[in-house]
Every structure is written in structure tokens, then in C-alpha cells.
Amino acid sequence: MKNCVGQVVRGDDFWDRTTELETIWDAIDSGSHILLVAPRRVGKTSIMHKIKDEPKEGYIVIYIDTESADNENEFWHKIFNAMQEEEFVNRLKSKSKKLCERVKNIRIKKVSASGVKFGDGQTLDYLAAFETLVKDLEIDKKLIIMVDEFAQTIENIIKYEDIKNANSLLKAHRALRQNQKVSEKVTFIYAGSIGLESVVSKINSIKIINDLNSIKVLPLSNSEAFKFVSQLCLSTKIELREEVIYHLLNKVEWLIPFYLQLLIQELKILSRENTESLSDASSIDIAIDKALEHRSYFESWHTKLKESFSKEEYLFAKEVLNIISENYTMESSAIINIAAKHSLDEDEAKDMIRTLVYDGYINNNENPKVYRYNSPILRQWWNKNVAN
Ligand SMILES: Nc1ncnc2c1ncn2[C@@H]1O[C@H](COP(=O)(O)OP(=O)(O)OP(=O)(O)O)[C@@H](O)[C@H]1O
Ligand SMILES: [Mg+2]
Structure with missing residues (x-):
């Protein structure tokens, strides 16, 4: 095992995360669709690659990173492309000849805003096209589609288009997951460096993802x-x-x-x-x-807040994190007290705190009324580079 710092680890460089992998495989076997939950840098993408590189018998795995998709069309483009990519089709050959032939015979000509145009001339909307693609998968093989950075796609759509379109993609995915014909043959696993639950709750759509089995990836014991x-x-x-x-x-x-x-x-x-x-x-x-001198390893903890929240929310979060980085802890009442200064009401402040906890900045594990950094290293970096 080499000491790889920064990139996704694979093969011998992957430190086995037996418990997480067993839990994930159990959930897949039980037919759940999964949300991998962990703050940034905990090891989600590496786990997804492990699942892809060493799938259990009876499964075929696709990994897709949708971070750069800014709209629904680009998102589906990535999904359909991945399902027709040579690498995937070649892998199918060894696992399932029938499925390989099936996928080879489907020719997608164009994925556009109006839907997916197939080689035979018919155009279907994204959902119908996806259903068509998976319809004839051999019953003894199940496809696992891992969508990394899904929350980023949703956030991009909120930012560059609107909430309605973000909801439309979330709903499309829920419809697929609830479509029995699809679910029998496909398991979706979502992950990302920003929390899907916090992005989705900001647009009051948490119920659209309440069917997902969320599995936490924890730090090492x-x-x-x-x-x-x-x-x-x-x-x-x-x-x-x-x-x-x-x-x-x-x-x-x-x-x-x-x-x-x-x-x-x-x-x-x-x-x-x-x-x-x-x-x-x-x-x-x-x-x-x-x-701590490696600025690029820590900077995203700061920039993500700037990008993802309104100016008021960002300034509020920054002040809270600044204070905790200085004093080590902060009482929830003191946090609420500074919310008004940033024009946030109590509920908005509480939502923001929940997001900071969910995204791995702070926790109140020892005492529900007192917050502290998860990571003393991040605390030190923040104190040196953001607070001062
Ligand atoms: N199982 C593992 N074995 C060895 N190193 C690991 C493992 N998991 C994570 N790492 C280390 O942590 C870094 C981050 O891992 P990874 O990119 O998988 O995390 P992530 O949760 O997907 O991060 P992000 O939220 O930024 O996308 C890797 O570059 C690697 O250095
Ligand atoms: Mg990742």
C-alpha cells in the first residue's frame, strides 16, 4: 500500500473498509437504493471504485461523476454515454454476452433537451429511454449505477437554472427508483462531496429522497x-x-x-x-x-460555503466557524444570538448549523448544546487562514 495523498485510491492502495463495504453490499442485496453519506475527503469515491473494481457475483457496475453537469440534459448525457461506453460494453462481454449484445444493438443518436433519439428514429423522454435501455437486462445480473457528485449537479441546476428544474431531475430519479421494472434491474448509489440532504432540504424537497437508504461512511476507529x-x-x-x-x-x-x-x-x-x-x-x-501549508487541501472547506449559500448565510457560518476556531467550542445559544446580525431568523440559523454538522465542519456529540470542530486540523487551518 503506497502512501497516496489526494487522489482516489484503488487496488492495493485501498485500505479495506470491510464494515462499510459489507453494509453497502447488504443494502444492495436487499434491493435498496443508496445514499452514501460522509463529509468531504472521508473516502466515498474510493469506496465506489472498490465496488466497481471488485463487484460481487451477479452485479455489473457503472461509475459516473456528474459534477460538471449543469442541467438535466447534460446529466442524462453522462448516464447514457456511460452505458454505451466501450469500456463498459467490453466489461459486459465477460460478464454477460446477452446484455452486451443488447447494449451494442441500441444506438443512441442524440441526447437533447427534448429527450433521447435512438438509431431507429424514435425519440423517448429520458425516463422512457432509460427504461428501454434496462428493459432486457438479463434477470440474473443487476446493474449498479453509482452517481458521484449528484448533489453538485442539483446545486448547479439550482444556481444556473432554477429550483423547478432541480426538482424535475430529483423527481425523475425517484420515479426510476419506484419503477419496479427498473428497480428489479438497477440499483442507484448516490454520493458527493456536498451533502445531498442539505442541498435538497434547502429547496424543501427532502421528501423526494426519503426512499434512499442512507449509509454513513465514518472515519477510522x-x-x-x-x-x-x-x-x-x-x-x-x-x-x-x-x-x-x-x-x-x-x-x-x-x-x-x-x-x-x-x-x-x-x-x-x-x-x-x-x-x-x-x-x-x-x-x-x-x-x-x-x-497546514497545503492550502489546496483545505481551501474547499471555505469556498464551498461561499458558493453554496446566500451572502448572509455564508457570513453567519463564517463568523460561527471563526469563533469556534478561536475558542474551541461555542454554545448553541451564542450561535443563535449572532444570527440576527446577519439577518437570519432562528430557524434559518438552526438550518445552517445542521448543514455545518452534516457537511462535517462541527459536531455537538459530547453535549447537544455545545459545538466544536470535528477535526482539530481543520480548526487550526481555519483559524490561521480564514479567521485571522
Ligand atoms: N480506503 C482508503 N484507503 C486509503 N486511502 C484512502 C481511503 N479512502 C480515502 N483515502 C484517502 O482519502 C482521500 C480522499 O478519498 P476520496 O476521494 O475517496 O474521498 P471522498 O469522500 O470521495 O472525497 P470528496 O468528498 O472530496 O469527493 C484519498 O485521496 C486518499 O488519500
Ligand atoms: Mg469524492
């Missing part, structure tokens, strides 16, 4: 993270004493693979500079300081 770091130390050839590893885990606290890899990378650089320094727990603090 302490013991998992210890094993993960030990493995990374072996592969990067650095030596950390057990107590130094525990110190590292304590400091990172929100144990997502990404932060652990980032610190191992910095520790490796330190070790090149000075072999002595890693024996000491203070090397971890130095590595964290160095890690």
Missing part, C-alpha cells in the same frame, strides 16, 4: 487508524514509536485516511531532513504545521 498508520510507516520506511503514533492519532482526532496520509508524507520529509526528529512526539506538531 482508533484501532483501525493505528493499523493504517503502522502500515503506512512500513511502506514509506519511517519508524514511529507506538506512543508517537498514539500522539499522532490524538492530534488528528477525526481519523480520516486522508489526514493520516498527509501527516505521514510530512513526517517522511522530516525524516529525510533529520533522522533523529521522528523519535519525539514533537515531530507530529511540526508535521501538522507543515501539512
Whole structure:
């Protein structure tokens, strides 16, 4: 396992997330459609690739990233393209000859705003076209369609078109999921670096996705993270004493693979500079300081807020995060008190806080009335780069 920092990990570089994968496969087997829920950088896309690269017997998997789709047409374009792509069709060959022939014989000429035009001249709306495509899938093979960054597509449509069109795509997907003929043959898995639930609740449409089975992807447990770091130390050839590893885990606290890899990378650089320094727990603090200099790894936590919310909501969220980054904690009553300053009423402020919790900035796990950062690393970065 190499120490990959930043890109999606695949193959031997993927640290097995057995529990999550078992839960996801159980849900697929039971016929659910799934929403993978986790804040950014926790490892959703890597899990989706694992499912694609090593599917269970009887399933064929397609992965589609729809982040760049700004309207319904572009979205469906991506879906239909993926279902006709050579890579997918070739993979079908080994799994299911009949399905491969079927897909090969369907020629899509054009996906436009008015629907999908097939080679034989008929034009169907997106839903009917999708149903046609999956109609003859062999009954013993089920298709898993993983749509990554779906929430981003919905947010793009809200931003560049309107709420009505965003609702139309959400409703189209619900209709597909509730169409028995489709559901027998297709499982949808949605994920994204922004929370679908928060985007959809902003436009009061949460009920359109209430049929999804939401599965949380959690950070690693302490013991998992210890094993993960030990493995990374072996592969990067650095030596950390057990107590130094525990110190590292304590400091990172929100144990997502990404932060652990980032610190191992910095520790490796330190070790090149000075072999002595890693024996000491203070090397971890130095590595964290160095890690925080990678602006591009953290900046999106700030820019996403700017892009996704109104000016008032953004300024309110920023002030709350600034204060917590300074004081470590903040009471909910104090948060509500500053809402008026940003022209938000209590309900709007509470919605905003829920979004910050859902998207992985803060939590109130220890005490429902007190909020703190999930990640001390993000707290430090925010304090240094946004609050000051
Ligand atoms: N199972 C894993 N094994 C090893 N590294 C991982 C694993 N999962 C995540 N990572 C690390 O975390 C980083 C983020 O992973 P990934 O892109 O899968 O997360 P994500 O939740 O899809 O992020 P985003 O919300 O930004 O799309 C990867 O670049 C990799 O460094
Ligand atoms: Mg991702």
C-alpha cells in the first residue's frame, strides 16, 4: 500500500473498509437504493471504485461523476454515454454476452433537451429511454449505477437554472427508483462531496429522497487508524514509536485516511531532513504545521460555503466557524444570538448549523448544546487562514 495523498485510491492502495463495504453490499442485496453519506475527503469515491473494481457475483457496475453537469440534459448525457461506453460494453462481454449484445444493438443518436433519439428514429423522454435501455437486462445480473457528485449537479441546476428544474431531475430519479421494472434491474448509489440532504432540504424537497437508504461512511476507529498508520510507516520506511503514533492519532482526532496520509508524507520529509526528529512526539506538531501549508487541501472547506449559500448565510457560518476556531467550542445559544446580525431568523440559523454538522465542519456529540470542530486540523487551518 503506497502512501497516496489526494487522489482516489484503488487496488492495493485501498485500505479495506470491510464494515462499510459489507453494509453497502447488504443494502444492495436487499434491493435498496443508496445514499452514501460522509463529509468531504472521508473516502466515498474510493469506496465506489472498490465496488466497481471488485463487484460481487451477479452485479455489473457503472461509475459516473456528474459534477460538471449543469442541467438535466447534460446529466442524462453522462448516464447514457456511460452505458454505451466501450469500456463498459467490453466489461459486459465477460460478464454477460446477452446484455452486451443488447447494449451494442441500441444506438443512441442524440441526447437533447427534448429527450433521447435512438438509431431507429424514435425519440423517448429520458425516463422512457432509460427504461428501454434496462428493459432486457438479463434477470440474473443487476446493474449498479453509482452517481458521484449528484448533489453538485442539483446545486448547479439550482444556481444556473432554477429550483423547478432541480426538482424535475430529483423527481425523475425517484420515479426510476419506484419503477419496479427498473428497480428489479438497477440499483442507484448516490454520493458527493456536498451533502445531498442539505442541498435538497434547502429547496424543501427532502421528501423526494426519503426512499434512499442512507449509509454513513465514518472515519477510522482508533484501532483501525493505528493499523493504517503502522502500515503506512512500513511502506514509506519511517519508524514511529507506538506512543508517537498514539500522539499522532490524538492530534488528528477525526481519523480520516486522508489526514493520516498527509501527516505521514510530512513526517517522511522530516525524516529525510533529520533522522533523529521522528523519535519525539514533537515531530507530529511540526508535521501538522507543515501539512497546514497545503492550502489546496483545505481551501474547499471555505469556498464551498461561499458558493453554496446566500451572502448572509455564508457570513453567519463564517463568523460561527471563526469563533469556534478561536475558542474551541461555542454554545448553541451564542450561535443563535449572532444570527440576527446577519439577518437570519432562528430557524434559518438552526438550518445552517445542521448543514455545518452534516457537511462535517462541527459536531455537538459530547453535549447537544455545545459545538466544536470535528477535526482539530481543520480548526487550526481555519483559524490561521480564514479567521485571522
Ligand atoms: N480506503 C482508503 N484507503 C486509503 N486511502 C484512502 C481511503 N479512502 C480515502 N483515502 C484517502 O482519502 C482521500 C480522499 O478519498 P476520496 O476521494 O475517496 O474521498 P471522498 O469522500 O470521495 O472525497 P470528496 O468528498 O472530496 O469527493 C484519498 O485521496 C486518499 O488519500
Ligand atoms: Mg469524492
